[in-house]
Amino acid sequence: MAQQPPAPQQIGVGMLGLGTVGTEVARRLISEWHLLTARAGGTTPVLRAVAVRDTSKQRDLDLKNVRVSDNAASVVDDPDIAIVVEVMGGTEPATGLIDRALAAGKTVVTANKAVIAAEGPRLWEAAAAHHAGLWFEAAVGGGLPVVSLLRDSLRGDRISSIDAIINGTTNVILTRMREEGVTLAAALADAQARGFAEADAGADVDGWDAAQKLVIMSRLAFNLALTVDDADVVGIGGLDRIDLGYTGQLGYAVKLVAHAERRGRDAVQLRVRPTAVPASHPLFGVNGANNAVLLASDLAQTVSLGGVGAGGESTASAVVSDIVNAVVRRGSQPEPTAARTALILDTEEYDVAGYVRLRITDTEEARELVLQALADRGVPVDDAVDKPPVDGPAPQLLVLTGIAPRAVHDRALETLDSLAVVREVACALDRISP
Template identity: 40%
Template structure:
């Protein structure tokens, strides 16, 4: 057995630099934990001219992938370069060279996770990706280890820091969506092109990964329904607030009788829900297990050092497995083929905001329709509209199926008294429900 372990880094951006810093700053504790030394052997970079804010022997840098992937001295590849196609290609090469792989790349795992796990397993290599979901929060290990004798029914996550920051500004300071996004960009919480974040795609990738682990199923990224926050208006957030709700972009993963529903959508959360208190750029994942009940893991979802701690926890696990000679055994074949939950089996509360003609009998006509469809209300709020002859009515339904609710929306649009359906959002009620 070698008495040190060598790491090859693919990429030297924000997370890569964090990994190097942590190894330097914690070498003593690392050796104590794993019983051998840990070294960075080679670092693949794109641009050798770029000035980098990290202390590193410059001779370790290379632009030639083979010097990392085919280097016989390297035991573990840490992929922090981002992107999907090239990263996938490099990682498959690494497995062929019998190297263990750690990645922080959610896009890659969401798209190619099962394929990469197969390749790892065939080569008796480890593949870990704790950093790919919710940065510094040890949620993947929490799901696969800590709650192993339980049956998880639901995972709800605030897994995108950018949108949570924007929504916090809108909720608490009444900032418009546009201004909040600009502020997030100034602070580095949002990219110049924020599409992947604000349209929910980033969250969808993380939810695909979380639901695979939580339910041990084979959910694909394309199975995840996605709605973003770019159309949210301050007025909806404020009405929600009046009714005791906080607007959050929530990733849902529900599993009942092998029916799986995974979605990302703007949601009015009851203020009593533990996720409602998760603010700014923080992430949190709420897990509901049959035995354990409600648990929540909270922490930073991104950032150089937080994400690097997750990478390092994977590094330590790989090294422990190497010393025990048990690499490549963590993969669990999906327990079942997932069936996407049909709309008549999807239950939740709904917020519905209507523009109605301000005339006698309007509320009565609408109530009658809902009553006929067997949908009842928890709350109703009527407000005079700024437009003449119109009023706004906001309904919060009791739990009902998505199918019923969509049918009601269809019928509502045909009612004379309804001018238009302004908006509708999912509502997650008190945690007792």
């Protein structure tokens, strides 16, 4: 019988990018090689080369045995490198370099949610076709092992829904607005100054970063072909601190909640929206830079993960874990193949509850007419609270609307907007009913 070749004692790793994440990955590979060798069954993942934009930049690392290049393709093509770690970010040249590595049969480990959300299924088919590997634990939730949970731990389950706070930047901003009453602009500037938000935080604030992560999770959870265009996405840019204060007084915290839900086999709804979360809900206490993911499934029922969802060290945890797994499971492509076509459910058909803030006329009948109009339009009212005027003479009315289809809610809001006693529908948010 032919003998198995002995496992190689070293495996060459090349890294594309040495920034916030890459630096911590390199530090771990270099300083903890002993631990990683033991975890990888006796084979050492050795960092052989890194690609950066600026080779003259001082790096806070001892890179004496590592080739540093500004030519990323040369790192990918290096025959001594079997594992390519893409931590440069952006879509190009990152996507092209990942393609190049996979076509050469190499294993790719990436933290790049933009690339995986846009191109994941195509890339994992390429990986399978070339007996390569594609690992992306770090693309969702930093060090939270969300991808392994979905891909490995719950293999025997049918997952029915995902609820997540998956964007640390917006969570830092919303926590600050609620706890300290600052404006969104001030909270964003502070988050940027303290390194919790990038200079260009558009994708975070507008909800697209959360949507990319929701799509990646949902593909794995439901085995459906999904893109960010399938998600109903509303960011936090329109939020006023006054509503964070009022919802707080009513026992809620506004969070950017990413929600995916499957109905039947192939019908799914994906949404990312600022949502008033009640104190009784597990996402209520997830504050600051923390992330949390709640999964509902038929066997395990409710599974939750929580912790630091971004930052160099937390994200490096996921990247290094993928590197070790890739060494141990060399040549095996971890992804499921052939996802089914999804039926995207119409957002308007979904049941929601709401929080609505109105500026109304200072008349006796205004409150009654508003509540009557909601009842006439089929929207239940769980509570209505009067508030004094701010920024002008109009008194305010907060309404907690009960569960009804979104289309019914939207039509009722249009009706309210047209009432003579309503000066303005100042805010309308989704709300999770306690």
